[in-house]
Amino acid sequence: MKKIIVNDKMQKNYVYILLEKPGKNFDKNFKPELTPKEMLELGVFGGKYMTDCLSEFPDEWFSKAKLCSEKHDPELNFFGVNASQPLSVWRQKGWIHPDDPRGWFQWYCRYFMGRRHEDDERQIKRWIAIKRHIVQINNNCLPGDWACHIKQRQAVLHWAYDSRKI
Numbered sequence: 001m002k003k004i005i006v007n008d009k010m011q012k013n014y015v016y017i018l019l020e021k022p023g024k025n026f027d028k029n030f031k032p033e034l035t036p037k038e039m040l041e042l043g044v045f046g047g048k049y050m051t052d053c054l055s056e057f058p059d060e061w062f063s064k065a066k067l068c069s070e071k072h073d074p075e076l077n078f079f080g081v082n083a084s085q086p087l088s089v090w091r092q093k094g095w096i097h098p099d100d101p102r103g104w105f106q107w108y109c110r111y112f113m114g115r116r117h118e119d120d121e122r123q124i125k126r127w128i129a130i131k132r133h134i135v136q137i138n139n140n141c142l143p144g145d146w147a148c149h150i151k152q153r154q155a156v157l158h159w160a161y162d163s164r165k166i
Contacts, residue, residue, distance in 0.1 A: 002114075008053040010101045018114035022058075026111075030124045032160035036109045040065035044158050045084055046072035049105060057109055078164075079146065083154035095126070108160060130159040137166045 006014040023035065034042070040050070040061055047068035054062050066076040074082035090096050090103050097119040100107040107123045133152045141148030143166070153163040 004056065004113075004115075006053070006056055008056070010052075014099065016099070016110065016115045016117070019116045020114035022113050024114075027120065027124055030111075030127060032108070032127070033162040033165075034157070034160045036105070036112050036160075037061040037065075039105075039157065039160060040067070042066075042157060043076045043078040044154075045077075045105065046074050046082065047076035048072040049102065050109075057113065077154050078157055079150045079154040081150050081154050083151045083158060097122075105158065127159055130156060130161065134161060134163075134166060137163065141166070 002018040004016050004018060006016075026032075036057070037060060041064045043066040047066050048071060050057075050062075050065075051067050051069040068076055072082075072084070074080065077083065087096075087103070096103055097107070099117065099119065100110065104123060104126060107117070107119060108127075111117070111120065111123075133156050137149050137152055137156070146153065146164070153166070156163040156166075
């Protein structure tokens with residue numbers, strides 16, 4: 001077990017314990033296609049998402065990450081479009097757990113590193129629900145046509161599904 005203490009712009013002295021080895025022992029219903037490192041390298045969340053919490057996660061995650069500490073830049077996203085809603089919308093909809101104030105991706109990064117948490121079941125159900133977007137892409141686009149439904153493709157990428165393979 002390893003204790004992590006977080007001090008960034010959104011959390012002060014937040015402590016959690018890593019109970020599993022990184023990338024191991026995931027819930028049987030949770031099978032992400034991309035690691036957090038792969039997602040950051042591909043380009044997600046306009047590059048702004050994790051710029052003040054680099055010390056919490058392995059340096060290698062950020063060596064090729066597409067980040068921009070100044071602003072959200074949709075051009076940094078793999079598909080070059082904005083597929084994000086503001087954090088205020090996420091809060092309004094009740095999607096944010098206080099322990100993960102940045103939302104699902106922060107939860108996933110911590111889960112990937114080995115944290116197990118009371119919110120795991122809810123977040124995994126949300127991850128599963130994104131498959132509805134994959135179905136829409138499959139039903140409306142030719143395989144490999146990355147120009148078709150690009151906002152949905154980017155959104156699916158934000159949820160650790162590899163939409164390049166659809």
